[in-house]
Amino acid sequence: MVVPAQGLPASVRIHEVGARDGLQNEKAVVPTEIKAEFIHRLAEAGLTTIEATSFVHPKWVPQLADAERLFPLLDDIEGVALPVLVPNERGLDRALALGADRIAVFASATESFAKANLNRTVDESLGMFAPVVARAKEQRVHVRGYLSMCFGDPWEGAVPVHQVVRVAKSLMDLGCDELSLGDTIGVATPAHVRSLLAALNEEGVPTSAIGVHFHDTYGQALANTLAALQHGVTTVDASAGGLGGCPYAKSATGNLATEDLVWMLQGLGIDTGVDLGRLTATSVWLAERLGRPSPSRTVRALSPDSHKE
Template sequence: MTALPMVEPEAGMPQRVTIYEVGPRDGLQNEKAIVPVEVKAAFVGRLLDAGLPVVEATSFVHPRWVPQLADAEELMTGLTAQLGDAAAGLPVLVPNERGLDRALALGLRHVAVFGSATETFARKNLNRGLDEQYAMFEPVVARATDAGLTVRAYLSMCFGDPWEGAVPVAQVVEAGRRLLDLGAAQLSLGDTIGVGTAGHVGRLVAAFDDAGVGPERLALHFHDTYGQALANVHAGLRAGVTTFDASAGGLGGCPYAKSATGNLATEDLVWMLTGLGVEHGVDLAAVVEASTWMAGHLGRPSPSAVVRALAQSPE
């Protein structure tokens, strides 16, 4: 029997949150050894079976930039055979109109774009300036929404940039509002290098609220580089945010920060939410099993503290 946390509800917490699982896309995209498409499909299936309500499957990026995701069409076709119409509800990242064309051809219903809050990262990641990126996203979001798709917008470098240092809160709010104004339904604020702190989280969410963007339209995406991800989630919960990105087993990393330990692990997030009495609908034991299974395919142990602890705990 899997150990469970002690439950002590805390005043001011939301009753329920959504865990937005990014392991199959964000977690695997930096893996140098190509993961077989059959393994990816099985991983997505295991995560869905664990009760995760949203599982981002892949990205329709050019294979030259992300070789790991060159099998996007093959994966989604296989998932359709495996899951039926439910596969069309899995979100995918589309970096540009060409990526959107590929998603539309497969009948997918949820897409995401990936923007930057800083000039330098926009140049390095998108080959466009901070202001220029919106011209690329505008037709993608417009065409997607006209076709009845929902669009999520990721915004990276919201808490710090390895080249520019501290990122002004007002700059992040302006960049985020511009993405939402294009027609995105949700904005995920990324702590790309893991330097955010709890007070910073509260201040940023409050600044968005002051600008007319309530916490119900925000998601938070933390990396655990400096061990602050769960503290930052707690601050986000207190600020009213109810969607949090996480990666099963803590898969993923950040190439822009030394010693980055990757995304917030889904298991660590589930453990904390359970302890707070916040509903999430996820089976912890099943996610641990899925992460351990994938770690075996990757040939290394999971960095998740909860996965490590449960692997060592007596039955």
């Protein structure tokens, strides 16, 4: 039943991260052809932004070592943005050589995670990203800045809002077009979300440039998303079937499931352009190939037979 609520956006763009963030933590390597079909199915379900892969060194994320083989298999997808993650200038070179026109860099709001993920301090990592962003903008490539540990860090605990704002503002000052706020270990709550968004606005980061990326560790991802929507955010990251975590933050559980997000947004009368039935079927299809049920509650509710033991 659709019951629209006051003060919410008319439409939301879902930034689908299942093929990259969702699969990167899988222990068994997923065949390139399966990844390509997964992305095609996501596009056919109506998703217009699908993060395809990452050009990191294969040593660090073996699951995504096939980026050069995968990306050309997506050439026939039309009208869909296919951003890729790049860690440094070498990664940018690889992405540009394949014609990527949207990239993302991945920063941390905390020193502990910057060290664990990038083996650099926060400021050193920003220095590494500066030429990447500058070169990308010279090539008219859209740049997204991911910022992880925006609400809590497994080593440092709660992260002060002003600390997040400083790094977020630095990313935008480098020239990023878009900022994704990551609740990497899923500890955010709605008032914390509203506080951070308001603080970013005060420092000149417009809501229109902000996306949110919630994990569901404590079951708060949808509540936090609703808080962001009430603030005016219209870009929400999600992962088909609820796949994903973070290989460098062991307490991070799955991303917000795209199906759960679409169910809520549809109920609020917010347009996503996504066919929930086709999306659910896609997650069931992938779950069968991964050999385990989807953690998404909506997938389980709409496809109960696929989850019988």
